[in-house]
Amino acid sequence: MLLGSLILRNEIHHSQAEGQLREQYSQEVAQMKREAQAVVLLGWAPNRPIASGQKISASDLVQVELPKDSVPANYVASKEQIEGKTAKVGLDANTLITGSLLYEEEPMSGDLRNREMSFVQLPMSLEKGDSVDIRIQFPTGEDYILLSKKKVNALARPTMSLTLNEQELLLLSSAIVDAYLHKASIYALTYVEPGIQDKAIPTYPANGQVMKLLSRDPNIVSKAEKYLKSESSRELLEKSLNAVSEQNALTFASSQAEAAASAATQLELEGQSTVTSEEQSAESLTGK
Numbered sequence: 001m002l003l004g005s006l007i008l009r010n011e012i013h014h015s016q017a018e019g020q021l022r023e024q025y026s027q028e029v030a031q032m033k034r035e036a037q038a039v040v041l042l043g044w045a046p047n048r049p050i051a052s053g054q055k056i057s058a059s060d061l062v063q064v065e066l067p068k069d070s071v072p073a074n075y076v077a078s079k080e081q082i083e084g085k086t087a088k089v090g091l092d093a094n095t096l097i098t099g100s101l102l103y104e105e106e107p108m109s110g111d112l113r114n115r116e117m118s119f120v121q122l123p124m125s126l127e128k129g130d131s132v133d134i135r136i137q138f139p140t141g142e143d144y145i146l147l148s149k150k151k152v153n154a155l156a157r158p159t160m161s162l163t164l165n166e167q168e169l170l171l172l173s174s175a176i177v178d179a180y181l182h183k184a185s186i187y188a189l190t191y192v193e194p195g196i197q198d199k200a201i202p203t204y205p206a207n208g209q210v211m212k213l214l215s216r217d218p219n220i221v222s223k224a225e226k227y228l229k230s231e232s233s234r235e236l237l238e239k240s241l242n243a244v245s246e247q248n249a250l251t252f253a254s255s256q257a258e259a260a261a262s263a264a265t266q267l268e269l270e271g272q273s274t275v276t277s278e279e280q281s282a283e284s285l286t287g288k
Contacts, residue, residue, distance in 0.1 A: 039067060039068045039069070040065050040066065040067060040068060041065070041066055041067075041068050041071045041075070041077075042063055042064070042065055042077065043063070043064055043066060043071065043075045043076065043077060043096045043097065044061045044062070044063055044064065044076060044077075044079055044082055044096075044097050045061070045062055045063075045064045045093070045094045045095055045096050045097060046060050046061065046062070046091050046092075046093055046094070046095060046097070047060060047061065047062040047093060047094075048060065048093050049090065049091065049092055049093055050087045050090065050091040051087070051090055051129065052087055052088065052089050052090045052193065052194060052195050053086060053087065053129055053131065053151065053194055053195060054086065054087055054129075055084065055085070055086050055105075056082055056083065056084070056085055056086070056087060056102075057083060057084075058079065058083045061079055061082060061083070061097075062094075063079075064094065064096065066096060071096065072096075072098055074098045074099045074100055075096055075097070075098050075099075076097050076098060076099055076102070082097055082102065084104075085102040085103065085104050086102065086103055086104070086105055086195070087101060087102065087195060088100075088101055088102065088103055088193075088195025088196055089101065089193060089195050089196060103195065109165060111165045111166040112163050112164070112165055113163070113164060113165075113169065114153060114161050114162070114163055115161065115162055115163070115164045115169065115172070116154075116159055116160070116161045117159065117160060117161075117162070117172075117225075118158045118159040118160075119176070119186060119225050120134060120160065120186050120187060120188050121185060121186065121187035121188065122157060122158065122160065122187075122188055123188060123189065123190055125190065126152065126155065126160070126188065126190060127152070127155065128152055128153070128154060128155045129151065129152060130151070130152050130190050130191070130194075131149050131150065131151050131152075131190065131191040131194035132149075132150055132152060132162075132188040132189060132190050132191070133145055133146075133147065133148055133149065133150075133188070133189050133191075133200050134146045134147035134150065134162075134172075134186065134187075134188055135186070135187055135188075135189060136175050136178065136179060136184050136185070136186050136187075136204060137184060137185050137187065138182055138183075138184040139182070139183055139184065144202075144203045144204035144205075145200050145201070145202045145203045145204060146171060146172065146175050146186070146202060146204045147162070147164070147168055147171070147172065147202065148199050148200045148201065148202050149191065149194065149199040149200060150162045150163070150164070151163070151194075160188075170206070171202070171204060171206055174206040174207050175204060176225055177207070178207050
C-alpha cells in the first residue's frame with residue numbers, strides 16, 4: 001500500500017515536471033520566433049530577370065525574407081505597390097525591389113496614335129523596346145531634338161513604330177517637309193539607361209511656312225517621306241556636303257536658305273493655283 005502510494009506520487013510529480021518542461025520549451029520557441037521576426041523583413045523580388053522598361057505583373061513576383069539590417073529603408077513591402085509599375089533598370093531574379101527601381105507610366109491620353117516610319121536613320125544596335133530621341137540635322141550643322149524618349153513599339157528594319165500625340169505628329173510632319181526642302185537628315189539615338197536618364201527637352205521649332213503648306217496640301221508629307229526614303233535623298237545630301245569648305249561655308253548656307261525659300265514659295269504657289277482652279281470650277285458649275 002505504501003509502495004503503491006509512493007509510485008503514484010512519483011508519477012504525478014514526473015508528469016507535472018514534464019508538463020512544465022513542455023510549457024517552458026513552447027515559450028522559448030515562441031520567444032525565438034518573435035526575435036527572428038524582429039530581425040527579418042518580408043519583401044518582394046522578381047522570380048525571373050526583368051528587362052529595363054518592362055512592366056511588372058503579379059506573376060513575376062515572389063516573397064523573400066531578408067535580415068532587417070540589410071534591407072534599405074525604401075524597400076517595397078506590399079505586392080500591390082509593385083504590380084503594374086515599370087522597372088527603371090534591368091532586375092536579376094531574387095533582387096529585392098525598392099521604390100527607386102520602379103516608375104509609373106503616364107496615363108494614356110486620347111490623342112495617342114501609333115506612327116510607322118521608315119525614313120529615320122536607325123542605329124545598328126537598335127532593338128524593340130529601346131527608348132530613342134528622334135533628331136533632325138541640317139547641312140549647315142544645326143541639330144535639333146524633334147521627339148524625345150520614345151519607346152520603339154515594333155521594329156522591322158528600316159521601319160519602326162512609335163506612339164505619338166497630336167502635337168508630336170504635327171512636329172514630325174513639319175520636320176519631314178523641312179528635311180525635304182533643306183536636304184536635312186532625320187535620325188534616331190538610343191538612351192543608355194532610359195529608366196534612370198531624364199527625358200530630353202525637344203528643341204526643334206516648327207516651321208511656320210511649312211505648317212501653312214501642310215494645311216493647304218496634306219499630300220506634301222507623303223511626297224517628302226518618299227523623297228527621304230529614296231537613294232536620291234542621300235546622294236543630293238552628300239553632294240551638298242562635299243560642296244562645303246571652310247572658305248565658302250557661309251555662302252553655301254546662304255544659297256541653301258535661298259533655294260529652300262524658293263522651293264517653299266513654289267510649293268505655296270502650286271497650292272494657291274490648285275485652290276484657285278477649284279474655286280473657278282465651283283463658280284463655273286454654279287453659273288451653269
